Amino acid sequence: MGEYKMPSLGADMTHGKLVQWNVKPGDKVKRGDIIAIIGTDKADIEAEVYESGTIGKLIAEPGQKLPVGAALAFIEVAGEASAIPSPTTPPLAGPMPITPAAAPPGPVAPVPTIMPSARIHASPLARKLAEELGVDLSKVQGTGPHGVIERHDVESAAAAAQSAQPAATELPKSVSGEATSGMRRAIAAAMARSNREIPHYYLSTQIDMSAALKWLESSNVKRSIENRVLPAALLLKAVAKAVEAVPELNGYWAEDQLKPSKEIHLGVAVSLRTGGLMIPAIHSANEKSLETLMTDLREIITRTRAGRLRSSDVTDSTITVTNLGDLGVESVYGVIYPPQVALVGFGKIVERPWASQAMLGVRPVLTATLAGDHRASDGRRGAQFLDALNALLQKPETL
Amino acid sequence: MTETEIRQAIADSLRGIAPEADLAAIPPTSNMREALDIDSFDFLNLLIGLHTRLGVEIPEADYGKLTTLAEMIEYLKAK
Numbered sequence: 277m278g279e280y281k282m283p284s285l286g287a288d289m290t291h292g293k294l295v296q297w298n299v300k301p302g303d304k305v306k307r308g309d310i311i312a313i314i315g316t317d318k319a320d321i322e323a324e325v326y327e328s329g330t331i332g333k334l335i336a337e338p339g340q341k342l343p344v345g346a347a348l349a350f351i352e353v354a355g356e357a358s359a360i361p362s363p364t365t366p367p368l369a370g371p372m373p374i375t376p377a378a379a380p381p382g383p384v385a386p387v388p389t390i391m392p393s394a395r396i397h398a399s400p401l402a403r404k405l406a407e408e409l410g411v412d413l414s415k416v417q418g419t420g421p422h423g424v425i426e427r428h429d430v431e432s433a434a435a436a437a438q439s440a441q442p443a444a445t446e447l448p449k450s451v452s453g454e455a456t457s458g459m460r461r462a463i464a465a466a467m468a469r470s471n472r473e474i475p476h477y478y479l480s481t482q483i484d485m486s487a488a489l490k491w492l493e494s495s496n497v498k499r500s501i502e503n504r505v506l507p508a509a510l511l512l513k514a515v516a517k518a519v520e521a522v523p524e525l526n527g528y529w530a531e532d533q534l535k536p537s538k539e540i541h542l543g544v545a546v547s548l549r550t551g552g553l554m555i556p557a558i559h560s561a562n563e564k565s566l567e568t569l570m571t572d573l574r575e576i577i578t579r580t581r582a583g584r585l586r587s588s589d590v591t592d593s594t595i596t597v598t599n600l601g602d603l604g605v606e607s608v609y610g611v612i613y614p615p616q617v618a619l620v621g622f623g624k625i626v627e628r629p630w631a632s633q634a635m636l637g638v639r640p641v642l643t644a645t646l647a648g649d650h651r652a653s654d655g656r657r658g659a660q661f662l663d664a665l666n667a668l669l670q671k672p673e674t675l
Numbered sequence: 676m677t678e679t680e681i682r683q684a685i686a687d688s689l690r691g692i693a694p695e696a697d698l699a700a701i702p703p704t705s706n707m708r709e710a711l712d713i714d715s716f717d718f719l720n721l722l723i724g725l726h727t728r729l730g731v732e733i734p735e736a737d738y739g740k741l742t743t744l745a746e747m748i749e750y751l752k753a754k
Contacts, residue, residue, distance in 0.1 A: 496735050501726045504735060506715055577716050602714040
């Protein structure tokens with residue numbers, strides 16, 4: 277029998293809070309099933325199980341904040357003989373203080389004490405918001421599918437509670453401020469670590485996007501509006517294919533060496549309306565068709581903004597792409613998300629004078645940048661990546 | 676279709692994208708994406724929502740005609 281442990285769901289996550297169990301002892305699970313909700317500084321994440329088997333004793337209780345690697349439950353892995361395990365982490369009676377496994381990145385937020393209770397069906401975003409607004413979910417009527425409590429249900433309950441006590445209570449704290457404080461701490465920890473540990477080098481190139489945009493426009497004419505492909509998806513596919521030729525940019529720096537990844541899982545920086553950002557992964561992006569990549573991009577952005585990310589979404593990225601073109605920025609010099617070793621940035625596609633074959637014309641031009649970890653790769657290899665990216669975008673039909 | 680129906684469809688489509696958005700507070704001639712602080716992905720979702728709710732085809736070549744709220748309403752009224 278194995279242990280299901282508190283997963284590491286981010287570069288500097290030292291602890292997580294068990295928000296809810298989705299399983300009970302005796303339940304059969306298969307790899308990839310969501311068995312719990314884990315709260316991190318950034319968001320509540322739907323935690324998947326890594327092995328198929330049968331859930332044994334649940335060690336941790338909802339509300340407990342535990343270090344990464346702490347045993348949360350026993351699981352009898354399919355095919356294994358049943359045996360009474362001797363727990364490496366003693367079962368805990370109730371919420372306990374945080375015991376970070378490593379030096380904490382900063383001050384840790386107070387841990388609210390949540391007593392185990394009857395299961396309440398609520399989305400992770402609704403749970404987080406309820407905690408921030410002090411709303412008791414057991415008193416909220418869910419209006420989502422099968423009565424699931426959703427964000428707007430919590431907001432309505434909070435508004436009702438506020439109007440019921442207009443003067444007697446302290447003014448509620450800013451929702452966005454509360455929602456982003458943990459987020460900012462998590463981003464601060466990861467980015468400070470990156471700047472402290474990673475010797476960045478930066479390269480940029482300008483790419484004539486005429487061929488890519490023309491091809492995209494003509495291929496989109498044949499697609500229904502639901503299936504149209506945005507330039508952002510084309511750029512992701514181009515990055516995934518270009519990085520195949522420069523594996524030093526795809527993977528992790530760990531134990532003082534580069535650990536390149538065979539799979540190319542693109543981390544996509546997604547900004548949240550409540551502030552901050554998440555970097556969910558699009559798995560095996562180089563092997564997917566453009567249409568599938570666009571579908572996956574839509575799905576992952578929607579789930580990110582709805583607060584329904586899974587553990588594999590936030591742990592698997594092997595290289596990150598950030599696109600700030602929507603905001604009019606022309607070039608992005610990003611900070612690598614550790615332990616990754618590269619980050620690709622895209623700005624806005626702008627019309628610029630462009631000389632080609634001794635002729636001056638106006639072309640849609642994109643500035644692509646690469647932030648590389650100099651421990652893992654050199655500028656020459658980075659330049660080869662940008663060159664490959666450019667070449668691919670000149671032949672979009674091959675993507 | 677009437678302007679009221681179109682406004683309702685826009686408001687309904689925005690609910691899942693920018694829940695806090697108040698259509699009445701958006702200046703009719705302002706850039707919608709800037710006023711709502713939405714990206715190209717969410718703008719596409721808005722147009723998909725309008726297509727689904729109103730049954731209107733919106734070719735990609737027409738996106739430039741839907742920049743402001745006033746333009747959007749006029750475009751959809753003419754469909």
